[in-house]
Amino acid sequence: MSPLPRGVALRRDAGLYGYERALARCGFTPVAGVDEAGRGACAGPLVVAAVILPRRGRVDGLTDSKLLSPNAREEVYEEITRRAVAWSVVVIPPGELDRAGLHVCNLAGMRRALARLAVRPAYVLSDGFPVPGLDVPGLAIWKGDQVAACVAAASVVAKVTRDRIMTELDARYPRYGFAVHKGYVTADHQRALQEHGPCPEHRMRYVNVARAARLKPAGDVMDGVETSKVRDNEFVPEIA
Missing domain, CATH: 3.30.420.10 (Ribonuclease H-like superfamily/Ribonuclease H)
Incomplete structure (x- = not known):
């Protein structure tokens, strides 16, 4: 404080x-x-x-x-x-x-x-x-x-x-269940990502979204922490 x-x-x-x-x-x-x-x-x-x-x-x-x-x-x-x-x-x-x-x-x-x-x-x-x-x-x-x-x-x-x-986004993209989980990572949300891939409202810096889109991003976020390095196919957190 x-x-x-x-x-x-x-x-x-x-x-x-x-x-x-x-x-x-x-x-x-x-x-x-x-x-x-x-x-x-x-x-x-x-x-x-x-x-x-x-x-x-x-x-x-x-x-x-x-x-x-x-x-x-x-x-x-x-x-x-x-x-x-x-x-x-x-x-x-x-x-x-x-x-x-x-x-x-x-x-x-x-x-x-x-x-x-x-x-x-x-x-x-x-x-x-x-x-x-x-x-x-x-x-x-x-x-x-x-x-x-x-x-x-x-x-x-x-x-x-x-x-x-x-x-409102749930009505536009009904496959993901946004009205329920509000865009946070849940088991149902993750299954929808894996089945349908990300929509324009997903954040591509996030590891789970990038993997669902089959991308290899330069920078990601895991648990709210900026990440930018990859080691053994895993993202290593770095505070920006």
């Missing part, structure tokens, strides 16, 4: 809204949270969202999107988008992920989502890793979508947006 700004103190029992309250007490307001959905999928876009929540009131049921049922996520999404001071979404298609690389696109998407906010934040909270190149200070928080309200809100907006996209 990155250090908090000087003068900002956070109690261990501060709760989900503790970061925003602590930063506001020291003049850092508004605070934006940013997070993505689809980083580990081998098909479909990467979706990045940024959210600024109101200082007063709480979003009922807000937590990390992965801990919510699909119906609960939809309900929380509706309340976030209705009550947020500002929110934005950036959708990065598979072709762009293949050209530039997953992590590069992830960071660029976060910067774009923050730049699109109708209200300029005074501080940015991100999940897991810092976002370089911002013109405001920021803090990277380990499991930020579970401990910071604005990051949790961004995770919900990103996840719901991406799930809706994958459901």
Whole structure:
């Protein structure tokens, strides 16, 4: 975790809204949270969202999107988008992920989502890793979508947006079951890949997709880590 700004103190029992309250007490307001959905999928876009929540009131049921049922996520999404001071979404298609690389696109998407906010934040909270190149200070928080309200809100907006996209893609490419697994690697998805090969929504840098297409790529991603070397027909992970 990155250090908090000087003068900002956070109690261990501060709760989900503790970061925003602590930063506001020291003049850092508004605070934006940013997070993505689809980083580990081998098909479909990467979706990045940024959210600024109101200082007063709480979003009922807000937590990390992965801990919510699909119906609960939809309900929380509706309340976030209705009550947020500002929110934005950036959708990065598979072709762009293949050209530039997953992590590069992830960071660029976060910067774009923050730049699109109708209200300029005074501080940015991100999940897991810092976002370089911002013109405001920021803090990277380990499991930020579970401990910071604005990051949790961004995770919900990103996840719901991406799930809706994958459901639409399922109607276009019904062989793959996108509406069920949302582009992540499952046994059924892998069987469909082996039987039909990849569709235009698959990410060709991923090992399983490249093998299904009978390609030998220069760079791949396994478990969200950039890879570029082959040894004994296996890809060796390298952090980009």
